[in-house]
Amino acid sequence: MTWEARADLVVVGTGVAGLTAALRARELGLRTLVITKDAAAAGGTGWAQGGVAVVRPDEHDEGDSVQRHVTDTLTAGAGLCDERAVREILADGAAAVARLRAAGARFDGTGGALARTREGGHTAFRVIHAGGDATGAEVQRALSEAVGTGGIPVLERHCAAEPVRGDGGTLAGVLALDPHGNPGVVRAPAVLLATGGLGRLYAATTNPEVATADGIAFALRAGATAADLEFVQFHPTALHVPGARGRRPLVTEAVRGEGAVLLDARGDRIMAGVHPLADLAPRDVVAAEIDRRIAETGAECAYLDATGIPEFAARFPTVFGSCRAVGVDPRREPIPVTSAAHYSCGGVVTDVDGRTGVAGLYAAGEVARTGLHGANRLASNSLLEGLVVGGRAAEAVARDLRGGLIAARRPVLPPVPAAAVVDRELLQRTMTAHAGIGRTADGLAAARATLDKAGIVRPLRTREAVEDAALALTAQALLAAAEARTESRGSHRRRDHPARDDVRWRRSVALRLDVSGWLFRTDREPPRSVA
Structure with missing residues (x-):
């Protein structure tokens, strides 16, 4: 080994879950070190467009409630959600959003009230957003700045390669590679995986380049269990460009929430009569129907007609910019769309506090399978889960250290x-x-x-x-x-x-x-x- 570092907690990843955990761990007095394959501010969270699904006690639709949000989540999850996990995570949502706003995140709204939209599978307007369709970018900015001003060290462009075990066989840290490929060890009694998803398993994805399933592989090699990996959510509306591979721009579901409709190559409505929520049906239903209709018509893509949305460029600046970059004007013509790998509903099995079955190993965010999403994630529940479980995982690490359930071990250098x-x-x-x-x-x-x-x-x-x-x-x-x-x-x-x-x-x-x-x-x- 050519270098070494020490911490109470090493966080792998700089998305919403990882940075939330790092900030909460610092508040609890833990020596925390963050490892990221990219720059500190470049977590996968920044690509999220839609928003944060949350029922806030002071602002919500008449008749909406946490229980109604729970019901929508269970319906989308198709019988595989852990109902207790759903209730606990969603119930903590409003407090988690309040902490995020206190950290500097600015959401859209007027006169002190936050703007809310509706997305697929939701029965109420409960999705808060920032920058129109740049919620992830604002969340990433706020958390990254808070980590920077808080003095939390971040090892940028370092890659977590393998779990390190102690002399008793327990987890003792992380073997990592620096930007030049030099191996080193971060000694820590607790490792939190917040590495994001697995979209790079597929030729077309909405995920960034770093979404290469590192956390799942790391956890499996550490002895943890993974579950529900077959449930890969394909976003039904990624911007279609003929022959393009890799990351595809997302056309957020909120565009349909504002009234856009899906059309096939013949100009017929795709979702009419398919589901009671039509174009706002759960993503699995929409993606499957788009896939079927494309095969039926022999076309390369489907179309999203958003020409009826007023002030489209102001409401959805990110989508508008992506469309104009490929020569499409969504104010005057339908947007060509296809499905792309978007979100892993499964992952490393954890409880709602981020604990895995391996002492000292925790996971939060998309890499984790808490039971919130079941067989299909409800739109905009992901940022909420990262905020809630990231904070709870840091608290679990602190409790486990105090209780002697985990402790620093001398690593056996691999x-x-x-x-x-x-x-x-x-x-x-x-x-x-x-x-x-x-x-x-x-x-x-x-x-x-x-x-x-x-x-x-x-x-x-x-x-x-x-x-x-x-x-x-x-x-x-x-x-x-x-x-x-x-x-x-x-x-x-x-x-x-x-x-x-x-x-x-x-x-x-x-x-x-x-x-x-x-x-x-x-x-x-x-x-x-x-x-």
Whole structure:
């Protein structure tokens, strides 16, 4: 090892969950260090457009309540939400937003009242926003500035590669690579994963470049359990540009909340008669119907007609700018849209305080599976979850340290790890073809065989190698979960099993790695190798 650092808590990631946790940990007197693969202010949160779904006691629609928000969340989650987790997280939402505003976040509104909009799956106007459609950017700005002024150290452009164990086998910190690939150790009794999502498993995604499933792979290698990985939410309205790959600009759901409608290539309404909420149906329903209608018409994309929205450029400046950059004027013509990988509803299994099954390992934000989202995340519940669980996780670390449940251990310095990697373009092409919106047993098996054959074990000496290994392991876990779930539910759609099966499948598929590196289902089945 060429360098070393120490902390009470090391936070991996600089999105809303990670920075919220770091700020709360500092308030609690914990020595906190943040690791990020990018710049401190470049967390994935900055890409979020829509807003924060929250019922505030002093401002809400007549008849709206936390209980109604709970009901909408459970409905969207298609029977797989943990109702206790939903109630606890949503009940803490208003206080979490108040703390965020106290940290400097500025939301839209007039005369002291906050503006609210409605998004898919919501039965009330409860989504607060900033900068029209730049909520994530404002949240990221406020939290990043608070971390900077608070003196919390951030290791920028460092990559967390592997868990480090102590002399008793317990978690003792993180093996990380600096910007030049030099390995080092951050000694800490507590590690909080806030690494975001796994969108880079797919050829087209709304996620930033850093969304390479690092946290899920790290947690699996540490001995934690992952669940609900088959539930990848595809945003129904990413801006379509022919032949484009990688991150695609998002056309926020709030555009439909303000009255825009989806059309197919023939000009027919896509969602009319499909769902009682029509264009504001839950995302899994909208994405699946767009996918079906594109296949039916033979077109490359669908269209979002927002020409009836007054002052579009002022209300949605981010969307307007993205459209104009590709020659589309949404004030005068429909916006071409397709679905793109957007959000992982599953992840590392935690409680509502961010604790995993591994002492000293915590997770919050998109990387975690708290039970809030179930089979399909309700729009704009993600920023809220990061705010709430990020703060609660820091408090859990402080309690666990005081109670002696975790403690600093002398690390056993590991060699540079090695793991199977797969060519990224091949992996993304394979996952897009076989593990996207419509899945079949044959396709999933073919994808698994392709990745098995293409895997090459290499030392993880670079950020790219760490990311490729994380993508390879997470892809295999996702494929195993999708193959096991022989039904269609929420954002998991099986063409060969189109019906929902509440008798056999109203439960999660949970996976772990055993000591030999074999992936196995802890909910039922024996091990299967991923080597």
